[in-house]
Amino acid sequence: MGNILEVRDIHTFIGQFHILQGVSLEAAEGTITAILGRNGAGKTTTLKSILGLTPPRNGKVVFAGQEIQGRPAYEIAAMGIGYVPENRAIFTNLTVAENLKIAERKRGDLDRKANFIFGLFPDLKRLYRLPGGHLSGGQQQMLAIARALVPDNQLLLIDEPSEGLAPIIIQELMEAIRQLSERVTVLLVEQNFQMASRLAKNYVIIDDGRSVRSGAMEDLLRQPEIIRRYLGATI
Amino acid sequence: MLKQYRATLTFIAIVVFLISVGYAWLGPVRATSAVLSGLTLAALYFLLGAGLSLIFGLMDVLNFAHGIIFMIGAYIGYSLFGNPRLFTNTLPLILMVVAGALVGVYIGRPLRAWEARRRQLPADAPPLRIILSRIAPSVLLALLAVGLLFWGTRGFPLNRLIAFEPTATGGAVPTAQAQEPLSHMAVRLVGMMVAGLLLGPVLVREKRLEARGPFWKTLVVSLILSAVAAIVLWTRDPAERFMLGLSVDVRFVLALLAGAATGALLGVFIETVFIRSFYGRPVTQLVLTLGLMFIGVELVRAIWGKEGRPPMAVPSLFAESCRSPNLIAWLSERCSSIDVLGRAFPTYRLFIILIGLVILIGVWILLRYTRLGMIVRAGVQDSAMVEALGINVRRVFTLVFALGSALAALGGVVAAPFVGVYPDMGGAFQLQAFIAVVIGGMGSYIGTAVGAIILGLARAFGDVLVTGGIPLPWTEQVLRASPAIARASTVLIMAIVLLVRPAGIFGQKE
Incomplete structure (x- = not known):
């Protein structure tokens, strides 16, 4: 299987700040790739740079064989990239139904995907008519992921899904992400190394705005000193 | 609860x-x-x-x-309701500027691209070449275009066109001989078109220098606009009689529609030309829209006069x-x-x-x-x-x-x-x-x-x-x-x- 996404040496500035100073990564089709690193290392900016929300100044982003860097974010997203941001960013004054409906790119997207989505997150069916703001943190996270599944996306960028959630909800989300990864490639930013290591097949470590290591997750698990050095975590 | x-x-x-x-x-x-x-x-x-x-x-x-x-x-x-003559005389001029500018923008892209390349001189270039390279052709074009705009509208009888007498029933008696002869107006039309053509390259955005869409499409749109301008101008007398012959109610509805349409067009114009480049910069926007407010008031004073009009x-x-x-x-x-x-x-x-x-x-x-x-x-x-x-x-x-x-x-x-x-x-x-x-x-x-x-x-x-x-x-x-x-x-x-x-x-x- 080839790579659906290849990021080659991108540099991103936010205002005067040189946030990404050379990030390269690839995501193999049909797998979960984890982006690891400390707080402030540039993981979120990497996702935003791929999508064009903070366009990279240099470097290349190749998605499904096409160079996409420099295009407007809505064009990039419409090519088939779903985004689940770290603050979830669901629309609190829209109902759950509207939150899903707004993500449609073709008429009837939601109807086609309804069984799959409600199979993953049965809660959402029950909450369908409620405003998004009335949902709990875990339910909002589920809605944010579900929203990214409505159109025919080939790649999902998921940022910190476990942040601020109870362990039992995290278990549920992990299971859902594992299931959806059978259909769509996932690029996952996750602070919770336990969760990331169990889900992802490959990894990239970003440190100080640079991608410093990448490879198969099972190899990383055999190198505890790397995990300690870059992630401050122990297995 | x-x-x-x-x-x-x-x-x-x-x-x-x-x-x-x-x-x-x-x-x-x-x-x-x-x-x-x-x-x-x-x-x-x-x-x-x-x-x-x-x-x-x-x-x-x-x-x-x-x-x-x-x-x-x-x-x-208000003007359309009581004085259609104002529109049949001014609308063609505006349409011609737009028609010219559309073509001008298309032709202007390669010109601006060339201009941008010309500005990139080696560091050791002779001083005179540096000075010359800074005088952008587009600045000269802008000056020429503005000059032509003034020339084209010179002596335009706007005051006489505006000064109509509303009657009790909402009809109007436009000032006698307010209109210029058609031959005069035709010259103005050509002047406006050329001014628009020259203005086009100035309006090109530096970020969008590559050609977009086939040229014939731009040309067709421009020709349609010019044709509309010509038709409006040459039918101005029958159109005015027709308009003033309509009932007050129909003219009122037309005034509502024309007002709303003008508003929508102005909104698109302001957003795309002025506001769009400054999203996320609130202070700039504030100063910009405040400036537009003053310009708008003065523009209305210049066209319609300082005095208000009765209901x-x-x-x-x-x-x-x-x-x-x-x-x-x-x-x-x-x-x-x-x-x-x-x-x-x-x-x-x-x-x-x-x-x-x-x-x-x-x-x-x-x-x-x-x-x-x-x-x-x-x-x-x-x-x-x-x-x-x-x-x-x-x-x-x-x-x-x-x-x-x-x-x-x-x-x-x-x-x-x-x-x-x-x-x-x-x-x-x-x-x-x-x-x-x-x-x-x-x-x-x-x-x-x-x-x-x-x-x-x-x-x-x-x-x-x-x-x-x-x-x-x-x-x-x-x-x-x-x-x-x-x-x-x-x-x-x-x-x-x-x-x-x-x-x-x-x-x-x-």
């Missing part, structure tokens, strides 16, 4: 308070007519405020140019000078006023209230039940996330700007038979609309309606205080406020509301 409805309850409490105080002091007859007057004002404030609120909510732009659009809408509607004639449904006893009788009698508890109230003001109500419900349906509305509501909260879903949010921005501006311009035309038209009307109504939006909660649609109603009622009761005064209890004296206090009362209400709820009644806390 109570928390959820606090905003609604606050609103009801304020309105009930205002009205009951009014009734207690004024008695039912005077209070009812004050309430109706207040709702008339509220409808106008709302038509302006809806756009302000939507534009602020979605794009975070405080649009001080909004009142200008209200005023220009009023002037366009426009009303449609025939409100024209007969009599007083109908009730609404049903009014429909057959078509009286200009109606009996409300023994007092006369102008029926046209009821029509203004109706228009406000129709727009309120119409836009609410648009926001609540259409995909565009859903995108707008989502965008008010987080426009970056909307874009990340694959939606071209910039296009939605332009659309909402056009919609808001169209509503403001429509409000201007509706207001013209009520308050007349004058160069300061934009600023006056915009200030009140801003206060209404702030009271209701910036960015909240329902909040804007609520703020407009509160403000309208306050203004109306304030006016009663000024003109009639209120008999004080237990004494023979009458409390009479000065006009300044009545005007200040709206600001006072805003201060009180903001002290209690800093985000406005329906505002979301950030």
Whole structure:
């Protein structure tokens, strides 16, 4: 299987700040790739740079064989990239139904995907008519992921899904992400190394705005000193 | 439960308070007519405020140019209604500039690309070449174009075209020999076209230097515009006779449509040319829209004169000078006023209230039940996330700007038979609309309606205080406020509301 996404040496500035100073990564089709690193290392900016929300100044982003860097974010997203941001960013004054409906790119997207989505997150069916703001943190996270599944996306960028959630909800989300990864490639930013290591097949470590290591997750698990050095975590 | 409805309850409490105080002091007859007057004002404030609120909510732009659009809408509607000659003579000129500019922009792209390349000189280039490279050909083109624009409009009899005499029935007697002969006008048309052609390369954006779309498409659009210009000009006399021969009602509807359409076009123009480059830079936008406000006022003064004009004639449904006893009788009698508890109230003001109500419900349906509305509501909260879903949010921005501006311009035309038209009307109504939006909660649609109603009622009761005064209890004296206090009362209400709820009644806390 080839790579659906290849990021080659991108540099991103936010205002005067040189946030990404050379990030390269690839995501193999049909797998979960984890982006690891400390707080402030540039993981979120990497996702935003791929999508064009903070366009990279240099470097290349190749998605499904096409160079996409420099295009407007809505064009990039419409090519088939779903985004689940770290603050979830669901629309609190829209109902759950509207939150899903707004993500449609073709008429009837939601109807086609309804069984799959409600199979993953049965809660959402029950909450369908409620405003998004009335949902709990875990339910909002589920809605944010579900929203990214409505159109025919080939790649999902998921940022910190476990942040601020109870362990039992995290278990549920992990299971859902594992299931959806059978259909769509996932690029996952996750602070919770336990969760990331169990889900992802490959990894990239970003440190100080640079991608410093990448490879198969099972190899990383055999190198505890790397995990300690870059992630401050122990297995 | 109570928390959820606090905003609604606050609103009801304020309105009930205002009205009951009014009734207690004024008695039912005077209070009812004050309430109706207040709702008339509220409808106008709302038509302006809806756009302000939507534009602020979605794009975070405080649009001080909004009142200008209200005023220009009023002037366009007023002029079309009574003096079509003004349009048949000026519209072709404007169309020709646009037709020329379209082609000019297309041809201008390679020119600007060449210019950009020329500026990249080696560091050791001779000084003279550096100086020469800085004198951009586009600057020279701009000067030439402006010169041609002046030449082309030199001696254009605008003053005579404007100076028409409105008649009692809403018709007009344009000043004799106001029009130039067709041959003169034809020369002007050519001048405008060439000016547009020269202006085109200046309007090219540095970021979009590559050619877009086939040339013939641009050419066809340009030719169509030129043809329309020529047809309008050569049919100007029969068109004028036809227009003035139409009934007052048809012309009124045409004025409404033309005003709203002009507003929408102006909105698109302002958003794409001025605002778009400055999203996320609030101070720049503020200065920019303030500047546009001054330019707009002076432009209107230059074209239509410093003096205002008396109220426009009303449609025939409100024209007969009599007083109908009730609404049903009014429909057959078509009286200009109606009996409300023994007092006369102008029926046209009821029509203004109706228009406000129709727009309120119409836009609410648009926001609540259409995909565009859903995108707008989502965008008010987080426009970056909307874009990340694959939606071209910039296009939605332009659309909402056009919609808001169209509503403001429509409000201007509706207001013209009520308050007349004058160069300061934009600023006056915009200030009140801003206060209404702030009271209701910036960015909240329902909040804007609520703020407009509160403000309208306050203004109306304030006016009663000024003109009639209120008999004080237990004494023979009458409390009479000065006009300044009545005007200040709206600001006072805003201060009180903001002290209690800093985000406005329906505002979301950030």
